[in-house]
Amino acid sequence: MPDEPLLELNGLCKSFGALAVTSDLSLTVRPGEIHAIIGPNGAGKTTLIHQISGTLRPDRGTIRFVGRDVTALPFERRARLGLARSFQITSVVPGFTALDNVALAVQARGGSSFRFLRPVSGETALNDEARAALDTVGLGRVANTPAGALSHGEKRQLELAIAIAMNPRLLLLDEPLAGAGPEETERLVGILRDLRRRYGILLVEHDMQAVFALADRISVLVYGRVIVTGTVDEIRSHPEVRTAYLGEDALA
């Protein structure tokens, strides 16, 4: 099969007490596709991201990534396999420069980090790759600015640069547009469009315009289960989706 899925979730279940936040959930992300997950607040989108990235263990079900069962692997091991995740609330190292934030990711996949005496800031190989990733997202000019001093939108871009620098197979993006202004959103959507085909992307996002503009396939999540998966057009016209989630104006 040429299109063996990059990520395959099979019968995933997770409950907090009596509350089932993920129930019997299955979906796939193929190489080079943007698979968006939409759903109302409390549908279990972020919990799902946590289970895929490895910060939360599912009660039942399996997660296969690049043809390998990763259900029991911890967060950082999955990252090393090529699973890059961004966070709903931006997560960068505020005291590091933008460049060092990205170089940290390059360093993680290039050689041992149990090296104690050579100043890392002089490692041009790391810095060059980091700079290239910053340029990809248009942050080249703030490379030496502390990440904590960047604007919100720039931090979002920085997270993307970090993810790219990991040289990942799959990007797991948890609301990458949350809190971004209209201009920032436009820029971020442009970046994501450039990234498609290079990576598989699982995109959780509330901004319907962006989702419809970017996604190849969309899954609608309600109360922890996928009620439908389909192309943009299929989702737009799906009656159950209209009633369960989308307002009429979002479809206009």
Add this chain to the structure above:
Amino acid sequence: MSGQLRSHSLPLAALLALAAAPFLGFGDGFALSLLARAMILGMAAVSLSLLIGGAGLVSLGHAAMMGVGAYTVVAFDAAGVSEGVIVFPAAIAAAALFAFVTGAVSLRTSGVHFIMITLAFGQMAFFTASSFSSLGGDDGYTLYARTEWLGTRILDSRLTFHFLCLALLALVWLGCSLLLASRFGRVLRAAKENPQRAQAVGFQPYPYRLVAYTLAGAVSGLAGALLANASEFVSPALLSWTRSGELMFMVILGGVGPLSGAILGALTIVLLEEWLSHLLVYWRLVFGPLLVLSVLFLHGGLIGVIPRTRAALRLLPWTRRNANA
């Protein structure tokens, strides 16, 4: 480079002053042993600063590592071995091992729990030392002689010992600074500021923290072995939690962040303590409030005094005119 030199100007001046001190009227036995103590505690404080400022690991059991180093010297002394080639590496290794084992457990916790568990391990070491009657127990242990080096009594010379401590202090400072600037140090610093981010790019913080904790333990072990030699006496008081608190205070007073702050902190506290106790009987009444004031008003610690003063001077009208001229 010149900027880097400037930011280290205060600690470099302190090291130079220490090098010159024996020839500027501080060459008597009393002054030299006081300075040696300050430099030795400075090494332990630098290693603690590596943990607190570099890795975000606030340990309240750091004196125990020093204690393990010191008691290794005692144990060898009791067994009749005083050869430094054996004793010093053994003291360093014992402290590193102690740090590795207690760190392996402590580092599974974080925040206040980490503080409490390191304190608990420190107290365990304290009570163990107190109950070792063959090594003096509560009363402490007086060394028969200072440690030898290749059979010579070279460390008996206070001047030699002074410069040995100075060289080791500079080496510890340099080594720990390089460590923080290395690949390893970058992971450590990232995990301190944002562990989630470190994990997301593929770093599990635990092994890095454990290595840092072990290295800091090794440095403190060296300091402990030197301290045993400096006073030729070791007692459980060396391991008490108040000693750990004192080390932590040296780090905070000097400034968390740049490691050289710990050197300034250690020198300041040891010398101030000595000076005040000569001046006043109830010197602690003055010392305590001084420490409180320094924490309240010296944000960034002593190490930040020069840049702050310079910034303040720039705001004065006459200096501004000078700068324009």
